[in-house]
Amino acid sequence: MTDDRGGQQPGTESAEATRVTEVTPGNRGAEPPDALPQSETADDTREAAATEVRRGVISLARRLRLERNEIGLTGLELSLLGHLHRRGPLTPGELATAERVQPQSLTRTLAALETADLISRQPDLADGRRSLLAITEYGHVALRTEMQQRDNWLASAMTELTTTEIGLLRLAGPLLERLAAANP
Numbered sequence: 001m002t003d004d005r006g007g008q009q010p011g012t013e014s015a016e017a018t019r020v021t022e023v024t025p026g027n028r029g030a031e032p033p034d035a036l037p038q039s040e041t042a043d044d045t046r047e048a049a050a051t052e053v054r055r056g057v058i059s060l061a062r063r064l065r066l067e068r069n070e071i072g073l074t075g076l077e078l079s080l081l082g083h084l085h086r087r088g089p090l091t092p093g094e095l096a097t098a099e100r101v102q103p104q105s106l107t108r109t110l111a112a113l114e115t116a117d118l119i120s121r122q123p124d125l126a127d128g129r130r131s132l133l134a135i136t137e138y139g140h141v142a143l144r145t146e147m148q149q150r151d152n153w154l155a156s157a158m159t160e161l162t163t164t165e166i167g168l169l170r171l172a173g174p175l176l177e178r179l180a181a182a183n184p
Contacts, residue, residue: 057176067153073118073142076109081118081143084135089122091130118142 065075073081076099083098084090092110096103110133113119118139124130135143158166 053176053179064150064154067150068146073146074109076106077113077118078143078146080106080109080113081135081139084119084133085140085143089132089134091124091132093130095133113139 079099080095083095087098090098092106093103095110096106099106110119114121114133116138117136119133120136121131121133124132158169161169
């Protein structure tokens with residue numbers, strides 16, 4: 001009901017104004033999940049997508065860590081082998097940049113990989129002051145073993161998905177890699 005000035009009379013609020021949102025542990029009094037804002041902006045959409053992607057990626061990464069083969073390599077060692085596998089020989093500085101760490105923080109890890117014959121060091125022909133690190137055949141075998149176990153688990157988990165969902169995940173893989181390499 002409105003008063004003679006067009007305003008709402010006390011006690012006669014609209015259903016929208018008096019709607020009470022149930023407080024549950026998941027929503028803490030927020031709008032119900034299916035209630036979309038009247039004018040969602042592109043920034044809101046990106047932020048919501050970022051939250052969903054982050055949650056999914058973190059959950060999957062945790063699960064994949066649990067599925068690791070116990071061959072004795074650390075996550076950093078496997079990551080370094082992965083860079084060398086995908087990109088070919090790199091300098092220690094390039095590996096540090098790829099890992100977003102200082103080169104000095106890789107010294108021990110690179111020495112351990114070299115001692116284990118998982119990587120080899122060779123002079124850089126373009127610049128004699130630098131050395132290039134390359135993955136060895138044994139390094140390829142260790143990396144393949146690690147990847148195969150995780151891929152087997154993931155393929156098995158995907159039996160729960162439809163063909164369309166699997167197709168979407170195949171499209172998402174390269175997009176996630178592009179996001180990981182982004183420097184906005």
